[in-house]
Amino acid sequence: MKIAQIAPLAERVPPKLYGGTERIVSYLTEELVRQGHDVTLFASGDSLTSAKLVSCSDVALRLHPSMKDPLPYQVVMLEEIRRRALDFDVLHFHIDFLHFPVIREFADRTVTTLHGRLDLPDLKPLYRMFSDIPLVSISNDQRLPMPAVDWAGTVYHGLQIDILPFTERPRGGxxxxxxxxxxxxxxxxxxxxxxxxxxxxxxxxxxxxxxxxxxxxxxxxxxxxxxxxxxxxxxxxxxxxxxxxxxxxxxxxxxxxxxxxxxxxxxxxxxxxxxxxxxxxxxxxxxxxxxxxxxxxxxxxxxxxxxxxxxxxxxxxxxxxRSFTAERMARDYLAIYRRLPGVRLKAPRLRRPVKGTPELQVIA
Missing domain, CATH: 3.40.50.2000 (Glycogen Phosphorylase B;)
Structure with a gap:
């Protein structure tokens, strides 16, 4: 699949220090690439990735030496996405709701993971207005305060399996x-x-x-x-x-x-x-x-x-x-991508049956 991952610009992907959302975007992006997908990452220019990188600011905005207003950089990113939208099978947003008005024409090929708290009263009228945008929650509990919206699924975060090594005997006490x-x-x-x-x-x-x-x-x-x-x-x-x-x-x-x-x-x-x-x-x-x-x-x-x-x-x-690896996270997201109504993947290639076998065989 040709997949766009759209990250916040506050921190690079992955972040140098604190930054949970950007860290998850990194783990997901790298795992999708590892599994053979064509991934483009929209993020700050200092991001580190094996995917194609579209730089939407020179450096992460939290570390930008002259940045006073983050909004212009975010608008530039949205315009880059709008211009390139037809290049992708699916576009996966991690930037809250700023993109909602921009994606109306291709919303059925998008999914938006909501990474923050959803119990703030100001959010309810916004999500009612955009109740047709496919959303993903990161826990079932996160959904509870929300009005009726288009939940595409819940996907728990996952880490690369070797990113933090197991320590059987801690020394710190x-x-x-x-x-x-x-x-x-x-x-x-x-x-x-x-x-x-x-x-x-x-x-x-x-x-x-x-x-x-x-x-x-x-x-x-x-x-x-x-x-x-x-x-x-x-x-x-x-x-x-x-x-x-x-x-x-x-x-x-x-x-x-x-x-x-x-x-x-x-x-x-x-x-x-x-x-x-x-x-x-x-x-x-x-x-x-x-x-x-x-x-x-x-x-x-x-x-x-x-x-x-x-x-x-x-x-x-x-x-x-069992439950929290990047491989499992990517697998869950891929299942959601394939269910989106606007995603039209090419039919699998078929080859002639092996002699003596009547069925056609699907080439993965």
């Missing part, structure tokens, strides 16, 4: 928190849990400008107050393997309807069990008692920490390999 410093991610609860169970906690996270007041007024003082807590800062992909692999467990004490939670499967890939609060997608990602434990409160987290640390890390890794 610490609990890990990885992601963003923000109120809904609840690093304050991670600090409380670690302190009450008497274990070191390492926090590897970025602080966005929008969350700096929260960091400066609440989390930074807590880090300074607790001797068992270390703030590592934002880490890259290479550092992540060691950080997660050597952790005894990952703490994921979210307080919002997390659409997926990529860090959970990253920890699982390393064999590291996850202690997560039962919000959003957690019940779909964690196999309770196998890859982690889902709880509803700090008290319940503390009660279950010993059980969590005794989970078999080989079974944690096995749970990742």
């Amino acid at each position: 610490y609990l890990a928190f990885l992601g963003r410093i923000s109120p809904e991610k609840r690093p304050d609860i991670a600090i409380e849990i670690a302190s009450r169970v008497g274990m070191p906690l390492k926090i590897a996270a970025k602080v966005d400008a929008a969350d700096y007041v929260y960091w400066d007024s609440i989390i930074k003082p807590m880090v300074e107050m607790h001797a068992n807590v270390e703030f590592v800062g934002e880490i890259n992909e290479h550092q992540k393997a060691s950080f997660l692999g050597n952790a005894s467990a990952l703490l994921f004490p979210i307080d919002w309807p997390e659409p997926f939670g990529l860090v959970m499967i990253e920890a699982m890939a390393c064999g590291t069990p996850v202690l997560a609060f039962r919000r959003g997608s957690v019940r779909e990602i964690i196999e309770d008692g196998i890859s982690g434990i889902a709880v509803d409160s700090v008290a319940e987290a503390i009660e279950n920490i010993d059980w969590l640390l005794r989970l078999d890390r080989r079974q944690v890794r096995a749970a990742f390999e």
Whole structure:
């Protein structure tokens, strides 16, 4: 198939540091190429890919030295897509809803994966207006607040199977928190849990400008107050393997309807069990008692920490390999692409039957 993947421009594909959506776009793109498809990636010019790259900004916009308004770059990308739309069997968007008015004429050859939260009231009138656009959710829970729309399927994220190596015997002896410093991610609860169970906690996270007041007024003082807590800062992909692999467990004490939670499967890939609060997608990602434990409160987290640390890390890794690989993700998306009403793939070539065999044989 000739497939266009359209990524956000905020980060390169894959991102240098934080950037869950761009990371998933990278894993999906590379796996589709590996499986023999003709893939074109619309992304920032500093992206790294084995697909054909259409540069829509010189560098990722978060790192752009002179960028003050991201919208012009996004409009340029949409025009590039509109002009080239006939070149592709299917166009796969990962940029929320900005493209909806542009794709009306070929929407039946598109799919849009929604990577963010969908419970914000301002979104409902928009999705009602564009209820015919094929959408993909990244968990079933993510769909719950939405009006009636054209759901093409749910596809869980997946990682390249060897991107994060399995660590059977972690050396760190610490609990890990990885992601963003923000109120809904609840690093304050991670600090409380670690302190009450008497274990070191390492926090590897970025602080966005929008969350700096929260960091400066609440989390930074807590880090300074607790001797068992270390703030590592934002880490890259290479550092992540060691950080997660050597952790005894990952703490994921979210307080919002997390659409997926990529860090959970990253920890699982390393064999590291996850202690997560039962919000959003957690019940779909964690196999309770196998890859982690889902709880509803700090008290319940503390009660279950010993059980969590005794989970078999080989079974944690096995749970990742069963459900959250890039190969499985690509296979799920390909099935959705082929079901789109506007996708007209060439009929398979047929060859003459082998002597003595009456049926025609399909050449894959």
